[in-house]
Amino acid sequence: MSEAADKDFFEAMVALSLWRNTHPDKKIEAEPAEIMEKRRIVMVRLSSLQEGDVDPWMGQRVEILIRKSSRYIVYLDDKLEIQWWWTQRLSSEEGMSVIQANIMRLSCASNFLLDAQSELLKAPFPKLRVLLRWLPWFRRMNEAQQTASVARARDSARRIRMLIAESMAMVLNGVSRAECEKVQAMAEDQILIAKDQLCRPVFFWWFIYVLCLLGLASLASHWLDSVCPALTGISPWLQAALAGAFGALLSVTTRTRSLRLEPESGKRGLRMEAVSRLLIGVGAGILVHLAFEAEIILKGALSSTPSIANAAHAFLCIASGWSEKILPSLLGRAESFVSSEAAEK
Structure with a gap:
């Protein structure tokens, strides 16, 4: 995208945010023509985002696209962090803060899977300096085991983060808080299993x-x-x-x-x-x-x-x-x- 398109997008997002804050009781049908045009610009840019693109609003690369519509987007960035944003007021924001807090809590609880320097993700062989120094095949096997362990942990983190992000997509799509918490409970069970396996x-x-x-x-x-x-x-x-x-x-x-x-x-x-x-x-x-x-x-x-x-x-x-x-x-x-x-x- 060109700099002019990015500028138009940012101006449209700011205008929409200002309209929502200054007219909290107004519905989308009551928007003036200027705001409707701004919304169209945002919706077109949002609809064009694909995996591998850079999110113009959050500035993160879309690694895994969880769910997207003309109103919102939820995805994992290249660091497997959960990102989301939406363009209009939700029909019901009850429990939104609780779901967001749980997403942050579960994301922090699964960070151990992304720590490549963690001693638990290293190869199970003991640190026998003599063997590592004088036996090249043992050193290579040790390094291969560590690389495989880090890769398995990242795959596990990806699956867990996708499940956590799905709960946020459900909220933005109007699903009840109770149903979203069921998905988050599933993610928490997966985190406990990953901790035990490690x-x-x-x-x-x-x-x-x-x-x-x-x-x-x-x-x-x-x-x-x-x-x-x-x-x-x-x-x-x-x-x-x-x-x-x-x-x-x-x-x-x-x-x-x-x-x-x-x-x-x-x-x-x-x-x-x-x-x-x-x-x-x-x-x-x-x-x-x-x-x-x-x-x-x-x-x-x-x-x-x-x-x-x-x-x-x-x-x-x-x-x-x-x-x-x-x-x-x-x-x-x-x-x-x-x-x-x-x-x-």
Whole structure:
């Protein structure tokens, strides 16, 4: 477009805006001929916009055109930011501010997918400087993994932003606020799924690492039992800790959205979260082991069927790591047991 056409467009937009502000009660049919001509200029320019063009009003390149009419346009620019504007007063602007606020909130919530420098979007291989320096094929594979990860994240961001932008197009097209919020709820679900897919590998593998260390320590304790009899009592404690940690692993594996993992916390934050949840499972397993040894739980059953003691011990330790709800009931059982013992004396 020529500079003269751009000038005519800007003058027409300013005239329309001024008319709307100075005549809030006037409908479009009551516009004078001069304003109608200005509206025609804007509508012609708006109707000609296509993907790849530069939006003359917002100054952004139209990357993905969501919806367009002679009254409004909604699109994603080359940075996948949601852009929109309209030329005339809407029939109903109820809830418009709420929808716009939700669009900004959801856009900010999905920004993590567009951060190419995010450590979570980097290749899953560890930073082994020796391998990266001396093995060219490993370095190339690492770079290819990172490029693919960034591309997948951008594709996911594009789909989510298109869904968010659709809610704005629905508002401008006269759809009710409730229907627009349903679309925004779908976008929010997609953001939560994207967060979980990005954070879960780091969170999950740290669980596996620590769990393997506990398993190796438990195996080593069996060997130490024969070498050093003084350390015989360590093995049951390590087995209880391992069972509780395994129960915690089962718990976090089955909880997809309730974990609420946030990419902004980074790898360090996710590692701390994984280790803290695993330590809760370890503590729960050890607590059950102590209660089991003190015969606070399953006292009557074990006296008649001692053959199931080991299986019952492992089951309770895993269950305590799986669900923290077992611990309050266990403490209540311990309190009643202690009270009854004191009453008998």
